[in-house]
Amino acid sequence: CVCVCVCVQHRCGGQVGIFLLVWDCKIMILSSPFGMIDNIPYLDEYGETANAGGGTRAINPLFLDAGAYAELQSLWLHNSFIEKVWAYSDRHGHSHAVIGHWHEM
Numbered sequence: 001c002v003c004v005c006v007c008v009q010h011r012c013g014g015q016v017g018i019f020l021l022v023w024d025c026k027i028m029i030l031s032s033p034f035g036m037i038d039n040i041p042y043l044d045e046y047g048e049t050a051n052a053g054g055g056t057r058a059i060n061p062l063f064l065d066a067g068a069y070a071e072l073q074s075l076w077l078h079n080s081f082i083e084k085v086w087a088y089s090d091r092h093g094h095s096h097a098v099i100g101h102w103h104e105m
Contacts, residue, residue, distance in 0.1 A: 005017060005019045005028060005030060006030065009030045009032075015031060015032055015082065016029070016030065016031050016079075016081045016082060017029070017030040017031075018030075018076075018081060020040065021037075024037075025039070025040050025042070025049065025050035025062075026038065026039060026040060027039070027040055027072075029081050029084065029085055030085075031081055031082045031085040031086070034085050034086070034089050035085060036084075036085050036088045036089070039068070040062075041064060041065050041068035041069040041071075041072050042062035042063060042064055042065060042068075043062065043063060043065045043068075044059075044060035044061065044062055044063070045060060045061070045063070046060070050062055
């Protein structure tokens with residue numbers, strides 16, 4: 001999945017790519033040479049993400065979280081995905097969620 005997304009990013013989006021990973025209920029944000037996996041802007045009736053229980057599929061119906069969607073929309077409108085990925089990598093010290101050198105995969 002990552003390899004395909006990296007290829008699409010370089011062909012269509014240049015430095016930034018955002019992909020909806022439907023089966024994992026996640027979004028992947030790529031910003032060369034790093035990337036991150038984040039939750040989709042949907043929550044269940046209890047305010048939990050689809051995979052809060054450790055599974056990868058949503059058990060309860062999901063509803064659009066207006067706050068999370070507004071944040072994602074703001075990132076899009078202000079072209080701030082690069083800053084989000086770099087800030088995440090700084091905060092987490094290149095943890096398992098941040099994978100470097102996407103372009104080499």
